[in-house]
Amino acid sequence: xxxxxxxxxxxxxxxxxxxxxxxxxxxxxxxxxxxxxxxxxxxxxxxxxxxxxxxxxxxxxxxxxxxxxxxxxxxxxxxxxxxxxxxxxxxxxxxxxxxxxxxxxxxxxxxxxxxxxxxxxxxxxxxxxxxxxxxxxxxxxxxxxxxxxxxxxxxxxxxxxxxxxxxxxx
Amino acid sequence: xxxxxxxxxxxxxxxxxxxxxxxxxxxxxxxxxxxxxxxxxxxxxxxxxxxxxxxxxxxxxxxxxxxxxxxxxxxxxxxxxxxxxxxxxxxxxxxxxxxxxxxxxxxxxxxxxxxxxxxxxxxxxxxxxxxxxxxxxxxxxxxxxxxxxxxxxxxxxxxxxxxxxxxxxxxxxxxxxxxxxxxxxxxxxxxxxxxxxxxxxxxxxxxxxxxxxxxxxxxxxxxxxxxxxxxxxxxxxxxxxxxxxxxxxxxxxxxxxxxxxxxxxxxxxxxxxxxxxxxxxxxxxxxxxxxxxxxxxxxxxxxxxxxxxxxxxxxxxxxxxxxxxxxxxxxxxxxxxxxxxxxxxxxxxxxxxxxxxxxxxxxxxxxxxxxxxxxxxxxxxxxxxxxxxxxxxxxxxxxx
Numbered sequence: 001x002x003x004x005x006x007x008x009x010x011x012x013x014x015x016x017x018x019x020x021x022x023x024x025x026x027x028x029x030x031x032x033x034x035x036x037x038x039x040x041x042x043x044x045x046x047x048x049x050x051x052x053x054x055x056x057x058x059x060x061x062x063x064x065x066x067x068x069x070x071x072x073x074x075x076x077x078x079x080x081x082x083x084x085x086x087x088x089x090x091x092x093x094x095x096x097x098x099x100x101x102x103x104x105x106x107x108x109x110x111x112x113x114x115x116x117x118x119x120x121x122x123x124x125x126x127x128x129x130x131x132x133x134x135x136x137x138x139x140x141x142x143x144x145x146x147x148x149x150x151x152x153x154x155x156x157x158x159x160x161x162x163x164x165x166x167x168x169x170x
Numbered sequence: 171x172x173x174x175x176x177x178x179x180x181x182x183x184x185x186x187x188x189x190x191x192x193x194x195x196x197x198x199x200x201x202x203x204x205x206x207x208x209x210x211x212x213x214x215x216x217x218x219x220x221x222x223x224x225x226x227x228x229x230x231x232x233x234x235x236x237x238x239x240x241x242x243x244x245x246x247x248x249x250x251x252x253x254x255x256x257x258x259x260x261x262x263x264x265x266x267x268x269x270x271x272x273x274x275x276x277x278x279x280x281x282x283x284x285x286x287x288x289x290x291x292x293x294x295x296x297x298x299x300x301x302x303x304x305x306x307x308x309x310x311x312x313x314x315x316x317x318x319x320x321x322x323x324x325x326x327x328x329x330x331x332x333x334x335x336x337x338x339x340x341x342x343x344x345x346x347x348x349x350x351x352x353x354x355x356x357x358x359x360x361x362x363x364x365x366x367x368x369x370x371x372x373x374x375x376x377x378x379x380x381x382x383x384x385x386x387x388x389x390x391x392x393x394x395x396x397x398x399x400x401x402x403x404x405x406x407x408x409x410x411x412x413x414x415x416x417x418x419x420x421x422x423x424x425x426x427x428x429x430x431x432x433x434x435x436x437x438x439x440x441x442x443x444x445x446x447x448x449x450x451x452x453x454x455x456x457x458x459x460x461x462x463x464x465x466x467x468x469x470x471x472x473x474x475x476x477x478x479x480x481x482x483x484x485x486x487x488x489x490x491x492x493x494x495x496x497x498x499x500x501x502x503x504x505x506x507x508x509x510x511x512x513x514x515x516x517x518x519x520x521x522x523x524x525x526x527x528x529x530x531x532x533x534x535x536x537x538x539x540x541x542x543x544x545x546x547x548x549x550x551x552x553x554x555x556x557x558x559x560x561x562x563x564x565x566x567x568x569x570x
Binding site: 125 | 262338391
C-alpha cells in the first residue's frame with residue numbers, strides 16, 4: 001500500500017509541475033493530500049481495532065497517532081451533515097473541538113482523547129456528506145498525536161459498544 | 171422563592187436580587203444528584219420555568235442563552251427563555267455574512283449583524299419578533315414538542331390553525347412561514363430556539379436580507395428563502411404581551427416529556443414566570459460572553475473559507491482590452507491569497523506594479539469594498555455578467 005501512495009504522490013506531483021502556471025491561477029484542490037488521506041484511511045481500517053465512546057465517537061490508534069470519527073449510530077441520529085467544522089491542524093484539543101451541522105442543528109464535536117491535531121480530513125470539509133455515506137472510512141474527521149494513553153482505557157471495543165447501543169443509546 | 175411578587179395580567183413577576191438568584195441556581199444544581207429517572211416518573215419530577223429577558227440587545231440576549239447552555243443544570247428543571255431584540259440580522263453558525271445580507275444597507279440603517287451558535291440560516295429580528303429558547307439536557311432535546319407548544323397556544327387562545335412542516339418551520343395558510351428553527355446540541359445540554367413573527371417590519375426585513383455580493387464560492391451553510399407572514403395579519407387580536415402569556419402558560423401546563431395537558435394542577439407545581447435582568451451581577455461571566463458576541467473575530471472571523479471572483483477588463487497601451495479573472499481567497503475573514511488568471515497574450519511585466527498593490531492587501535480583513543478597491547487600483551473595469559437572478563422578493567425571508 002505504501003508503494004502505491006508513493007507512486008500516487010509522484011504522479012500527482014509530476015502533474016503539478018507540468019501545469020504549475022495553471023495551478024497558480026486556478027483554485028484547484030490540493031490533490032496530493034486528498035489522494036493520500038483517502039489511501040491511508042482505507043488501509044488503516046483493515047487491521048486496526050476501533051474503539052468507541054459513550055458519546056458515539058470512534059478512534060483507532062497506531063503508534064501515538066489516533067484517528068477520530070463518529071459512529072454509524074451518531075451519523076444516523078444527526079441526519080444529513082451539511083457542514084463540518086473540524087479542529088485546526090496544530091491546535092491542542094481537549095474535549096469540545098468543532099461542530100457538525102445537520103438539519104439546522106449544530107452538534108458539538110468531542111474528541112475522545114486530548115493532544116495535538118496533526119491532520120484534518122479536508123475531503124470531509126469539502127463534502128460533509130461523506131460522514132453519512134462512509135463514517136468509518138472516507139468520513140474520518142481528524143488525527144491527533146496522543147499524549148495521554150490513559151484516556152483510551154475507558155473506551156469500548158466494537159462488541160461492548162454494540163451492547164451499549166442495545167441498552168442505553170441516549 | 172422570596173422577593174417582591176406582583177400579580178398583573180396573569181403574570182407572576184418575581185423581582186429578585188443577585189444573591190437570591192445565585193441561591194436558586196445552586197439549589198437546582200445540587201438537587202440533581204439525588205434525581206433518578208428509573209425511580210421517578212420524569213414527567214412529575216421535572217419542573218419548568220419561563221424566563222423573560224428584559225434586554226433588547228441581541229449580543230446580551232445571545233450571551234444569556236449561551237450562559238444558560240454552559241452553566242445551568244437542566245436535569246430536573248426545563249427552561250424556556252423568551253427574548254426580543256432591536257433590529258438586527260442573525261446569521262447561522264456556519265454562514266457567510268457577505269452572502270446572507272445586504273451589508274451596505276444594513277450598515278446605513280444601523281441594523282446590527284451577529285453570528286449565533288446554532289446551525290441553520292439567516293433571520294431578521296426586531297421588537298415585533300419573539301425568540302423562544304427551549305433548554306433541556308441533550309437526551310431530552312425535542313424540537314417537535316417545543317413547536318407544538320407554540321401551535322397549541324395559538325389555537326387555544328385565538329383559534330389560529332398553524333402546522334409544523336418537515337423543515338420544522340411553523341406555517342399558516344399552507345405556505346406562509348411564521349417561525350424558523352435552529353438548535354445547538356452539546357453535552358450535557360442542548361437548546362432549540364425559534365423565531366415567531368408577530369408584527370415585524372417587513373420592509374426592513376426584505377431590504378436587509380437582500381443579497382448584494384455575488385461571485386462568492388463557498389461550502390458555508392445556505393439559507394432557504396420562504397414566504398412569510400406576521401401573526402397580526404392572521405388575527406389582529408394577537409399582541410406581543412398576550413402571546414408571551416399564552417405560550418408561557420401552555421409550556422407550564424404541558425407535561426415535561428409528552429404533549430399532555432396537565433392543567434391547573436401542573437401549573438401550580440411549576441416555578442412560573444420570571445423577568446430576568448441579564449447582567450454580570452446576576453449571571454457571572456456574562457460580560458465576557460457579550461464581548462465575544464460583539465467581536466469581529468466571532469461575527470466575521472468565523473466565516474467558512476470562501477473565494478470571491480470578478481471578471482475584469484484591462485485596457486492596454488495598444489488599445490486592446492484584455493479580460494481576466496481576479497480572485498480573493500478568504501480564510502477566517504482574512505484575505506489569504508489574491509490570484510489573477512491573465513490571458514496568455516498579455517505580457518505580465520506590464521502589470522508588475524499593480525500586482526504589488528494587490529499583495530499589500532494580503533493579511534487584511536475582508537469587506538465588501540476590498541474587491542472594488544483592488545479593481546480601481548489596477549485601473550480596470552468589472553465586467554457585468556448576466557448572472558443575476560430575477561426573484562420576486564416581496565414577502566421573502568432568508569430563514570433558518
